[in-house]
Amino acid sequence: MKPDGITSLRGIQAALADALVPELSSAYAQDAAQTLTMLIESLVAGWDTAAEDLVSGNREVRRLLAEAVAVFSLPAAGNEPAAALVKLCEDAIAVPPVASLRISELTAESESLRAALEKVLVALEDIAAGSADVPAMALRWSIYAHLRGAAGAGWSFWDVASFRERMVRLKSEHKR
């Protein structure tokens, strides 16, 4: 089998460490090499699951936008901005999921859906500041739960530094 993407990226990291870094005399060049190694590590972390993550993420955002349609259609939220938001969400989810597994197409779909989600979250923060609308607050936390999953995914240099204990807690939360 030929070296796949991850194996090749690991090979680049190894070449950086074995062949290049020992030859670098300046601290600046060594720092740049370290940055490259970490950049590659973050690419490796998302390489295999990139399409799956986008497909499942898009599916979840569609579900949240559908929930938003229900919440903002309730009489309590019935006003002009809510109606505009309902229309925005309906339009976003009316576009069928892309059939392709190309990362660029899935990313474009993700951005379109997340643009609608952004507007929903801003509206929910307005509601949260003024009342204790139960369905709206439940939706708010569902959205944050989804975004939290995305924010904790992959690899970051913070994970071995400032966020080390935080990421350990996150992993134990996932296990539960």
Next chain:
Amino acid sequence: MGFSPAPLGAGDGVKSNEGPVAQGQSGRLITGWFQVRILAGPPTPPPMTTLESRIEAYLRAKLPAASEIVVANLQRIPGGASRETWSFDVTRRENGAAVKEGLIIRRDPDASVLETDRDHEFRVVQAVYGAVPVPRTYWIETDGAALDRPFFVMGRIDGCEANPTRVLMDPRYFPSRERIACEFTDILARIHAIDPASSGLEFLDGPADAGGCGLAEVEKWEAVIDHDSLEPQPVLRGAFRWLRHHLPPPAQRIALVHADYRTGNFLAAPDGEIKGILDWEMAHLGDPMEDVAWACIRPWRWLGNELIGGLMERSEFYRMYEKFSGLKVDEDAVRFWELLGNIKLAAIFITGARSFTDGRTRSPLMAFLGRNVNRLELEIMDLLEAGV
């Protein structure tokens, strides 16, 4: 037969007749016998020796009374994502005596995580010199005549470390951590005690009144996201909205705010003395609690636990700050500023990523930082969940 590396991307390799040379600004890197498509970007920098001789020429113009000026040991310093930092030694003969000193050049980058005015930073450092430890400033050049881009020159502070890994993990620094924590807090209080009006700092941006500090910074950083974001930002937009609904109480005093005061931006000697506070490019007038909170945000807790700046417990930081400054640490205000601090750092990373994507820089650091915004989002949501 020699082996030439294959192109990095399938289908991108084009046989070249140019031979094994390398160049860097055309969107193609010729490596071996292949051309590999690369990101468009700024011209490849000139060799170090050229820069050294140009600095010598510059210093000859600035120091007409000196002779035998020699620049040596020119090195680019890692870090400093907003401005290039170059260190060098200069020897010269002046009034019959040999003089040797270390200097630093802070030069505008091809692109940056921050679009800041070097004149602003230079004037602030000049104004606070003597009140708090900062490098001595020498000259500023606002055009690119001497070194292609604007820059300023300041003194180098030797025998110190800024790198948080070394300050916090080098055994030489272990015995002095308590002193570093104490000086870190004391100097912050001294920055906040500087009177902007009598120190020549009135040119700095600031809110109209003490009640407007929070909103002014929210608007500033939301504008950065508006301008630079490459994709929807639900977490940041939601958090901005939350902040607008939960503005902090009026500042106890409108003070000079360093705005990047943290472990990593001071020069500490192994005995714990802090000899220089760095990176003043975001300084402005505002609420001192903004600095207190920025020092507290998780990204600067380098040891991965809850110690503020990797140096001390939060309660100890607050206690010392109150003692040194005479101000009360308003925990509600700090929570607001801590949330905004994480958003601000995300905005800075997003600006860097934008520079990379737009081809204004090829710095891998900019791409790398842009790929780390998600952990800041995690922290932002943690703070929101905690009710901030």
